[in-house]
Amino acid sequence: MPNTRAETRAETLHAEGVSEDEFRAAMSRLAAGVVLVTAQEPPFGEDVGMTATAFMSVSLDPPLVLVSVREGSRMDDLLDEQPLWAVSVLAEHQRQVAGRFSMKNRISDRLLFADLPYVRGELSGAPLIGGALATLECRTESRTAAGDHTLVVGRVLSASVPPGEAGPLAYFRGRYRQLGA
Ligand SMILES: Cc1cc2nc3c(=O)[nH]c(=O)nc-3n(C[C@H](O)[C@H](O)[C@H](O)COP(=O)(O)O)c2cc1C
Incomplete structure (x- = not known):
């Protein structure tokens, strides 16, 4: 009672x-923007990626971002031991990237990265996806359990905006979308 x-x-x-x-x-x-969270298994191991919409800016000074990752997912397990990670903000022409990195129960992402243009972040060692609207490299500041997810707050170590005029990849009502003109 x-x-x-x-x-x-x-x-x-x-x-x-x-x-x-x-x-x-x-x-x-x-409506949400779509990002690819990436990290490299330590030390110098395989790259892992995860499509995410639960990503947001948290603080300007210091620069902090947050991503919510499902507890027990590969990315959650990896970020538990790898404090360095990166985020690529996907462009409208990168639906396939989002699609392949959201497939359930993947064992390895090696082939998923094999035909993808990327550079390795100098500070994080994580893949930064070519053609993304923006890329950020982060170091985990805190991990907080929240229901069936982990809230990972990261300090932004670098942020860059490659040149280009592409629009964002958005997700709304269960479908990928482009912004109207
Ligand atoms: C549009 C979209 C957004 C997603 N956003 C998130 C997210 O913010 N956090 C998360 O943990 N999973 C998110 N997912 C699911 C993961 O991408 C997916 O579960 C993961 O890549 C599969 O690996 P797993 O089997 O280890 O979970 C999203 C999937 C899609 C299609």
Whole structure:
């Protein structure tokens, strides 16, 4: 039996809580940019990538970003032991990149990187994808468990914006989109 009003309320909310479908549907209406998070298995091992929309800027001074990674995913496990990682902000012509790095239960990403243009970040050693709208190299400042995800806050070590006029790759209502003219 609950002892306090707060406990009663928590249980009520849980009992009447939002369903996964309702939650997913509501969040699918939040248009998001799409990024590729990358890191290299230490020491000097295989490269790993993960398509993500749960990425945001957190702080300007110091420059911090955050990515939310599913607990137990390959990227979560890798970032637990590799503090250096990178983010490539994908352009509208990079749907295939997003698609291949979101496939479930991959064992190796070696072939996924094999025909992809990238350079290795000087500070992170992580792949920076050619044709991306922007690339950032980061060092993990904190990891916080949040439900079934880990919030990874990274200090931005470098940020660059290659020349080019391509638009962003966006994700909205479960589909990749380009911004209208
Ligand atoms: C558009 C899109 C956005 C995604 N955003 C995230 C995200 O922000 N965080 C995350 O952990 N997974 C996200 N995913 C799922 C991962 O890309 C996917 O689970 C992962 O690459 C598969 O590896 P795993 O089997 O180790 O989970 C997203 C997938 C798609 C298609």
